[in-house]
Amino acid sequence: MEKPKAEQINLAGLISETLAGAKIPETVEVIQKIPETEIFVAVEAEQIRMALKNFIQNAVQAMNDSGVLTITAQPLESGMTEIAVADTGSGIAPEYLEKVFEPLFSTKTHGIGFGLSIARMIVENHGGMIRAESESGQGSVFTFSLPSDNS
Secondary structure: OOOOOOEEEEHHHHHHHHHHHOOOOOOEEEEEEOOOOOOEEEEOHHHHHHHHHHHHHHHHHHOOOOEEEEEEEEEOOOOEEEEEEEOOOOOOOHHHHOOOOOOOOOOOOOOOOOHHHHHHHHHHHOOOOEEEEEEOOOEEEEEEEEEEOOO
8 A cells, every 4th residue: 555645634524524425324323522623634535534434334334233333533642633433332352352453354244354454554554553442242442543733
């Protein structure tokens, strides 16, 4: 993947556009926890949209198309902005949690296991970090950071 051609993007707008383009059933409640002050990130919008869409699709699938999807964004003192995508699905078994970002790894019956590995590559190419947390029966949270551009 090519190095991103970063530009200053309003994160709230990027999240809203991605949610609008995602296939989210009416049975999934979407909660956005984004500060009212604008947060700008230095990213290639299309790439981040692709990564975010992967997190959203996985969350919806993990909830069997019914539950609560929460997207949170917050600036960090480190100069990064953290975005979290949380679901109320069944969670990821501890033995699989470390493998979810590996290419071709999937716990789903459909899909080929590239979505999260591509998302990780995109985030890391932007200078960010990514992690997954999950509790069996409680859901999962995928959190990633992006460089802020609030100049």
